[in-house]
Amino acid sequence: MKWSRDFSFKETGPLQEYIREKILPRVEKPSRYLGTEWNSVHKDWDKTPVRMAFAFPDLYEVGMSHLGLAVLYGAVNERENMLMERVFAPGPDLAGILKQEGLPLFSLESHRPLAEFDVVGFTLQYELSYTTVLHMLDLAGIPLLAAERRSGHPLVIGGGPCACNPEPLAPFFDCFVLGDGEEVLPSLLEIVAELKDSPASRTDRAEFLRRAAALPGVYVPSFYEVGYRQDGTVAEIRTVRPEAPPRVRKAVVDDLDRAYFPTRPIVPYLEVVHDRIMLEVMRGCTRGCRFCQAGAIYRPVRERDVEVLLRQAAELVRHTGYEEISLTSLSTADYSCIEALARSLAEAYASRGIAVSLPSLRVDAFSVRLAQALQRFRKKSTLTFAPEAGSQRLRDVINKGVTAEDLLSATGEAFAAGWHHIKLYFMIGLPTETDEDLEGIGELARQVLEQGRRLSKGKKPTVTVSVSSFVPKPHTPFQWEPQDGLKELKEKQGFLRSRLKGPGLQFSWHQPEMSFLEAVLARGDRRLAPVILEAWRRGARLEGWSEHFRYEIWQRAWENAGVDPAFYAYRRRDYDEKLPWDHLDFGVSKRFLQEEHRRAMAGEVTRDCRSGRCAACGVCPGLNVRLQLKGEGRLAAAD
Numbered sequence: 274m275k276w277s278r279d280f281s282f283k284e285t286g287p288l289q290e291y292i293r294e295k296i297l298p299r300v301e302k303p304s305r306y307l308g309t310e311w312n313s314v315h316k317d318w319d320k321t322p323v324r325m326a327f328a329f330p331d332l333y334e335v336g337m338s339h340l341g342l343a344v345l346y347g348a349v350n351e352r353e354n355m356l357m358e359r360v361f362a363p364g365p366d367l368a369g370i371l372k373q374e375g376l377p378l379f380s381l382e383s384h385r386p387l388a389e390f391d392v393v394g395f396t397l398q399y400e401l402s403y404t405t406v407l408h409m410l411d412l413a414g415i416p417l418l419a420a421e422r423r424s425g426h427p428l429v430i431g432g433g434p435c436a437c438n439p440e441p442l443a444p445f446f447d448c449f450v451l452g453d454g455e456e457v458l459p460s461l462l463e464i465v466a467e468l469k470d471s472p473a474s475r476t477d478r479a480e481f482l483r484r485a486a487a488l489p490g491v492y493v494p495s496f497y498e499v500g501y502r503q504d505g506t507v508a509e510i511r512t513v514r515p516e517a518p519p520r521v522r523k524a525v526v527d528d529l530d531r532a533y534f535p536t537r538p539i540v541p542y543l544e545v546v547h548d549r550i551m552l553e554v555m556r557g558c559t560r561g562c563r564f565c566q567a568g569a570i571y572r573p574v575r576e577r578d579v580e581v582l583l584r585q586a587a588e589l590v591r592h593t594g595y596e597e598i599s600l601t602s603l604s605t606a607d608y609s610c611i612e613a614l615a616r617s618l619a620e621a622y623a624s625r626g627i628a629v630s631l632p633s634l635r636v637d638a639f640s641v642r643l644a645q646a647l648q649r650f651r652k653k654s655t656l657t658f659a660p661e662a663g664s665q666r667l668r669d670v671i672n673k674g675v676t677a678e679d680l681l682s683a684t685g686e687a688f689a690a691g692w693h694h695i696k697l698y699f700m701i702g703l704p705t706e707t708d709e710d711l712e713g714i715g716e717l718a719r720q721v722l723e724q725g726r727r728l729s730k731g732k733k734p735t736v737t738v739s740v741s742s743f744v745p746k747p748h749t750p751f752q753w754e755p756q757d758g759l760k761e762l763k764e765k766q767g768f769l770r771s772r773l774k775g776p777g778l779q780f781s782w783h784q785p786e787m788s789f790l791e792a793v794l795a796r797g798d799r800r801l802a803p804v805i806l807e808a809w810r811r812g813a814r815l816e817g818w819s820e821h822f823r824y825e826i827w828q829r830a831w832e833n834a835g836v837d838p839a840f841y842a843y844r845r846r847d848y849d850e851k852l853p854w855d856h857l858d859f860g861v862s863k864r865f866l867q868e869e870h871r872r873a874m875a876g877e878v879t880r881d882c883r884s885g886r887c888a889a890c891g892v893c894p895g896l897n898v899r900l901q902l903k904g905e906g907r908l909a910a911a912d
């Protein structure tokens with residue numbers, strides 16, 4: 274049997290057999306690719322007119338921990354005329370075999386070549402996955418450039434947080450979904466269904482894009498042209514098709530109680546990053562940390578009702594057999610009914626050995642008491658807090674809303690309750706940072722350690738300081754700020770390493786080159802597409818993994834493309850500079866971001882709008898949505 278890279282075979286039976294019998298036994302973790310996990314959906318290919326592959330540009334273990342996949346997989350598969358299958362980045366071993374044998378990248382459920390689907394949809398969770406997108410398209414035999422794809426090729430679409438500035442990827446994608454995907458994606462696939470129904474237009478990609486551009490939250494990059502000035506900044510972004518709105522507004526699910534939520538998620542055969550039930554208690558966060566992109570692009574806060582969550586939890590437990598329920602959101606301790614929800618879940622499941630957990634803790638004693646109550650039966654050894662900055666001054670600049678006293682009361686509570694490993698997350702390179710702020714990180718860590726020595730009974734406490742580098746992100750008040758240079762970041766890391774020595778203290782850090790690349794791509798424009806292409810050609814892929822990240826590839830790629838990465842990462846933007854993502858509307862107004870930036874420089878804090886006072890960010894009136902809290906909550910009461 275000879276396989277060819279032209280993918281002309283239409284008989285997929287032999288391919289499926291060949292993959293299962295000859296390929297999977299040769300790879301390190303075959304269960305990544307079996308596609309027969311509990312709750313996986315196998316629909317009749319021939320009887321389902323619209324077929325989409327959900328592509329996660331990272332390994333199975335990472336992708337299967339992503340709640341968005343479960344939501345979209347369920348939302349599409351529950352419709353009779355549509356099917357969705359999954360595909361993840363193959364491990365280097367399988368990728369090598371596919372290349373060697375000229376086999377196409379295949380979906381998990383039916384082991385069909387990706388090129389046979391109508392739509393391939395990538396989720397863009399982080400910038401360092403961009404080269405993996407190209408790697409997967411190439412392995413699938415799908416032309417990388419949208420302009421080179423013809424009627425028989427799948428439509429390639431993208432979504433997820435990085436779609437808030439997808440410009441560096443613009444030439445590779447047919448369209449992007451901005452914002453919440455569970456309602457707009459099925460509408461997009463309905464257009465495919467209608468076109469497939471009509472013989473005259475079934476292969477008409479232009480007609481699809483024309484109709485897709487009219488849907489709220491759908492951005493068709495080829496309908497826009499970008500002009501640049503002599504100095505390299507963006508001069509204008511103009512529409513070249515009448516269907517394209519001058520600004521594309523994100524899609525937003527108004528009522529999460531009525532929105533689709535998957536209660537039969539797939540249960541993997543192998544251990545994945547988050548191996549538990551993920552119960553989404555709310556979406557959005559309005560704490561207003563000024564570096565945080567998720568907080569800006571997922572506004573406003575929309576909570577689910579406790580009764581709805583209890584019903585979903587019961588179904589999830591019944592359909593998965595998991596022994597842990599993680600209450601998921603950007604900041605779960607802020608959920609206004611958290612105590613009632615936690616109590617009800619504990620009453621229902623503790624006796625059955627099912628634990629309830631919080632993915633992250635707010636920096637306060639309340640959160641620790643909550644974690645203590647939830648983890649009575651199965652305590653994890655480490656508690657993690659994110660004060661982000663070492664001094665009150667800098668915490669006010671970033672609007673973190675946390676004091677040293679808050680941290681010490683949280684860690685004190687934790688040590689007294691029996692935890693003895695504390696992890697503290699900080700960011701270096703934040704705007705206005707000075708040596709005193711860095712000293713403050715060491716000082717805080719030592720205070721927590723000393724406190725642990727006083728309060729930990731019979732155990733040796735440890736404090737781990739984990740430091741990442743600030744990356745200025747689009748749609749945040751810090752989108753105009755430069756990133757620190759590599760040399761400065763390394764010096765700051767060295768400074769902290771020297772301060773965080775000694776028994777009980779540990780220090781871990783992120784590779785600054787990865788943060789630099791993230792900064793370049795996050796605020797990039799379309800001129801970066803050839804650089805991404807070149808980096809992929811030179812072997813870049815799976816770059817979120819430090820063992821696969823090779824910075825020298827990028828150095829050669831931007832040299833080759835004549836692009837200066839410093840222009841993107843290190844340059845301070847003026848307020849009146851046109852930004853590459855200005856035509857993408859996530860609801861938060863530029864005026865609000867500028868005012869927040871000004872307040873940051875003045876060290877002024879802005880209160881969370883859940884306390885009762887709208888901060889006028891623009892989202893609610895602009896998107897015709899509203900903040901939805903189901904109870905009074907501690908936040909409202911405290912403020």
Ligand code: SF4
Pocket residue numbers: 559572573574882883886887888889890891892893894899900
């Ligand atoms: S418009 Fe007001 S209430 Fe709505 S998210 Fe923004 S600050 Fe909060």
